[in-house]
Amino acid sequence: MSDILLEEIFIKRSQQKKKTSPLNFKERLFVLTQDKISYYDYDVDKMKKKGLKGSVDLEKIKCVEVVQPEPNSPKERLYPFQIIYDEGPLYIFAKNEEIQKKWIHKLKHVVRINKDLIQKFHPCFWVDGMWQCCQQEVKQAMGCRVLETKNRGFAKGSRRESRKPLPPTPEEERATRALPPQPPEESGPSVGMTVIAEYEYTPMNPQDLELRSDEEYTILEIADQHWWKARDKYGKEGYIPSNFVVKARNGLEGFDWYCKNMNRSQAEKLLKTENKDGGFLVRDSSKAGKYTVSLLTKAGGDAVASCRHYNICTTPQAQYYLAEKHNFSSIQELINYHQHNAAGMVSRLKYIVSNQKQNAPSTAGLGYGVWEIDPRHLTFIKELGNGQFGVVKYGKWQGQHDVAIKMIKEGSMSEDDFIEEAKVMMKLRHENLVQLYGVCTKQRPIYIVTEFLSNGCLLSYLREGLKQHPTSIQLLEMCKDVTEGMAYLENQQYLHRDLAARNCLVDTNGTVKVTDFGLSRYVLDDEYTSSAGSKFPVRWSPPEVLLYCKFSSKSDIWAFGVLMWEVYTLGRMPYERLNNTEIVEQVSRGLRLYRPQLANDRVYTIMTSCWIEKAEERPNFEELVVTIQDLLYDLQ
Ligand code: ADP
Ligand code: MG
16 A cells, blocks of 8 residues: 555535536545545544545646635635646645645645646636636636746656656747736845845955944945945945845844744754753745744653744735734734744743854955965964865964865966966855865965865764764755755856765754865876776766766766765765776666665655766756755655
């Protein structure tokens, strides 16, 4: 028997297969498995499943969407959704919005590879021979609304056969074009815009402006993507790091309980550090534009505190609510209410846990326009390790900023080429990339100065740094961090060429960042650069690299699959028993890494999708981010 994915009691509307058959609503137990959605008669008193009343094969589903509740519908029918298949729509009513969303999300996910997915649907009910939305009288009439999120055909390496949705018919194309314009995308930075500082910034250069957290600044000039000229409320002007400020957008920035850019594991870590019963914070959910309340509880006298995560839901009327139906028109009102009332949660929100004291992010370079660093401003504190280019040390810049310094062993790098490239690399800035701060090129050996990450290299962290057995969410978040950094590089059309756990680092919060991108091009060592060399990353390379040295963003994807395997095996060596020659031979013949014990089928499917023989059929990083986000969302 297939595994049950979801189970829930819903109200089901009769399908009115004949125009004259009566319309009725019955409670049914719905069960979703890998290949079917089935509904059963249900004995409410005995809480027992009775006879099977019907089922729909998932393969036949063409669309899953919300339906607008009917005017004056009773309160038990406020959250309908529809499953469209060849027999028409199946209407189901959920108890609340959260359940409705959960089922729609899950169903959309399991049917996303179906071949007959439609791009248009009817947002209202089919009642007594008419679509209430467009008044068409043919049940088969094409939908009148285009899906907001288009059905995508991404399912490479999926267990079911990979099938792409049909291209839209000319009719559908026309309808799409005739639609009213979408609301504009969130606008980018602009001169005159007011921003709020999220972190303190102490000027590193005379032309910089000090930032005090939670204060407002006006943007005067956007000369550089990472350094904006701004004015503070006293009229002082100067450059500020653009990633230290946010546009006052959702109005939450000013609240101590709001921790932007914090994921689930980081929230748990922070709450457990404070270790207060009822300690809470609000963070961005793994779904864009949504928020989650994370709450620590010691309820039930448990010796060990545990964390609960509640998604803040919205009603169709744009009201916010948490566990039970207490609606509010703003998130701050909702939090205020739950600071006094548990109302469905394990406890009320008792203590604000804030990340105000958290480390500020790294800046792009050490001040506006600076990329050549004066070595006299560096202090060396301790050796971190030894790499391809020589010794790496931890130190301080100007006595206060943590930095890592790579001292490039003479003869190990084509230096002039690298120095040119460093100017480009300085412009790459992302939360999940190790930031290049600058270089010291006026002396030998030259230095590469980067952001310092206190938890060191990911490979050692996996092998010995994780204090407890990692949760599946932690492992997946590490992979998500890497895909986010890589999606940024992909977007900048920048290849890594040596992606592996040894080239990722871990910061104090456990966030993973990718490092050494593009650096392999400047290595002067045949053993490393030639695919036949003993130091070439054969174990992370796809067949087209091993056979024809064909690098592309898809070879980075292959390497990511291997990196993911390293994460889920807690740092094992890929193809342990084989030497490089055997790997080239076997991988070109179709050998792939096995499923690690800690990886479930969905996780392993992601890895294997990265190892599809045909490079063009592998997903890209943007798609991997979405897939991993979906998976994380299901785990929350
Ligand atoms: P290379 O790229 O020259 O081969 P690595 O980047 O592997 O050298 O650095 C060697 C070791 O130094 C790493 O394994 C890691 O432990 C440490 N290290 C390198 N860069 C940093 C950094 N930015 N922060 C913390 N530790 C680092
Ligand atoms: Mg390295």
